[in-house]
Amino acid sequence: MSDTPETTLMQRAHAGRERAYAPYSRFKVGAALLARDGQVFEGCNIENGAYPLCNCAERTAIFSAVATGLRRGDFAALAVIGDTPQPISPCGACRQVMSEFFDPDMPVWLGNLGGLLQRTSVRELLPGHFEMAPPATD
Ligand SMILES: O=c1ccn([C@H]2C[C@H](O)[C@@H](CO)O2)c(=O)[nH]1
Numbered sequence: 012m013s014d015t016p017e018t019t020l021m022q023r024a025h026a027g028r029e030r031a032y033a034p035y036s037r038f039k040v041g042a043a044l045l046a047r048d049g050q051v052f053e054g055c056n057i058e059n060g061a062y063p064l065c066n067c068a069e070r071t072a073i074f075s076a077v078a079t080g081l082r083r084g085d086f087a088a089l090a091v092i093g094d095t096p097q098p099i100s101p102c103g104a105c106r107q108v109m110s111e112f113f114d115p116d117m118p119v120w121l122g123n124l125g126g127l128l129q130r131t132s133v134r135e136l137l138p139g140h141f142e143m144a145p146p147a148t149d
């Protein structure tokens with residue numbers, strides 16, 4: 012891999028994927044969320060014997076960052092990686108969660124183990140996303 016900001020972030024997503032807990036699907040996914048202050052939050056999917064409780068890598072990374080106090084406007088880029096023929100495509104739940112915290116044009120990098128890399132954004136991933144518009148103080 013060449014050394015660009017997005018490939019560096021994708022390498023962090025790959026590192027996150029190593030920690031996936033996916034004994035049911037055996038489908039490991041990793042994510043890495045770059046904050047504007049330079050922090051990187053790695054995520055992995057975390058499954059559960061009660062299948063609907065499985066949490067995707069993307070939401071693990073976002074929730075980890077939010078749990079440390081980061082909010083909308085604090086994020087710079089997300090990378091996601093999975094073992095898919097094409098760059099991995101986030102599920103609908105993750106697209107909605109991304110839309111809560113990411114600026115519509117923030118880069119979302121989707122990749123696969125073969126090195127394919129695709130740039131997208133919340134604007135492209137979820138047009139017409141649901142929005143409550145919470146008060147700025149929240
Ligand atoms: O973008 C995706 C797609 C799927 N998964 C997880 C959920 C589940 O644990 C497994 C199979 O769907 O992969 C993610 O983490 N991210």
Ligand SMILES: [Zn+2]
Pocket residue numbers: 067068069070101102103104105106
């Ligand atoms: Zn998801």
